[in-house]
Amino acid sequence: MRENSLRGRVKRYAQVGSAIGGFAVRNMGARIAGPLDNAKDAEELKKALGGLKGPFMKVAQILASIPEVIPPEYAQELAQLQANAPHMGWPFVKRRMTSELGPNWKSRFISFERESANAASLGQVHCAVSLTGQALACKLQYPDMDSVVAADLSQLKFFFAAYRRFDSAIDTSEIHSELSERLIEELDYENEALNITLYRHMLATESGVHVPDVFSALSTRRLLTMSWLDGRPIKDIASDSDQETRDRIAVNMFRAWYVPFYQFGVIHGDPHLGNYTVRDDCSVNLMDFGCIRVFSPKFVKGVIDLYRALENGDHDLAVSAYEAWGFVGLSYDLIKTLNIWASFVYAPLMEDRPRLVEETNSTEYGRETVAKVYKELKRLGGVKPPREFVLMDRAAIGLGSVFMHLRAEVNWYSLFQETIEGFDVSALESKQSTALREARLKT
Secondary structure (H helix, E strand, O other), rough: OOOOHHHHHHHHHHHHHHHHHHHHHHHHHHHHHHHOOOHHHHHHHHHHHHHHHHHHHHHHHHHOOOOOOHHHHHHHHHHHHHHHHHOHHHHHHHHHHHHHHOOOHHHHHHHHHHHHEEEEOOOOEEEEEOOOOOEEEEEEEOOOHHHHHHHHHHHHHHHHHHHHHHHOOOOHHHHHHHHHHHHHHOOOOOOOHHHHHHHHHHHHOOOOOOOOOOOHHHOOOOOEEEEEEEEEEEEEEEEOHHHHHHHHHHHHHHHHHHHHHHOOOOOEEEOOHHHHHOOOOEEEEEOOOOEEEEEHHHHHHHHHHHOOOOOOOOOOHHHHHHHOOOOOOOOOHHHHHHHHHHHHHHHHHHOOOOOOOOOOOHHHHHHHHHHHHHHHHOOOOOOOHHHHHHHHHHHHHHHHHHHHHHHHOEEEEEEHHHHHHHEEEOHHHHHHHHHHHHHHHOO
């Protein structure tokens, strides 16, 4: 039974209103009193969102991951939420561990660190050592998160509804449905354990990517115990490494995301900077598997077909691809408008040469593209993005942001062609079915 109570939801409404409202009042007062102080305001916003935890913090994580979208002072502060959100104290840890593993839970570890190693939107991680001497990462879910997520999703639905009344360019109803389902899944650590097992299967031959082991005997729906993976934050690597190192990391990141998608129909939908670290050999550690999406083979084929349609100027193939994605009732002009955005996203894959993801090394062109697409969509009466579009777009933009942080100069075309080589819908369907079956048997 999920702990989604009316009392918990009402409490959350009050928390959100107090935190965000308090920040807004203080910020408005500063604007009236004198010049703005971005650094101070950003620190205040980090404190407000970090204290809230839950989905609202995840919004901040996404904003911080995209270069130049928000002022640098805000990005610097909000980025800390990805691995250094405010931690819950030892009393909470003892209660959570006791409720999940029983009153003698300490006897099941050689050691268990009182202070968490990092904290994020839905839970925090503690270092521990198993009775066999294995270094462990124990992720504990924050209290009453079912109510928190339910309340936040309710408020988000209200905001989306209000948005649609004032702006018809994008119908957000399917976006809300998709985010709701994925966030509710993230609350179930048993489901995340299944996802980890699935990723270990899909990436078994990828030497540049590491996935933790799950310790099922020390895991529950609200406690996930995994092997500890040593590595450095990617933002540190990006700031002090040479071009060859940054490029190698980028290649490993690309394969970590797109081998599962193009070969198994599975995508990791949360590529923010706190979800992976880098080893000395440039291989990457994946560490969070709550937001995973399984797509139909038909959808994956649609993604490849859209690439071919843009490459060859094939309008009919583009129509077929968008329909495979789940778009319906698209006019000729809507297809042309969506192709503007698709051309922007696919651009690095179109040229057979090493290049930056964004060759101006700025998001200004991206902003201009978004503005142009938005204006056209509004003129044409709007569009309703299908649920399947949400995480694909988020993953593409999120990974693009990582590659921009790394300033990677890679032949993305070659990487993409290698990943989709020999693509066949029937083969993908078979591999996906086998991988899911194996993961369920091993979890």
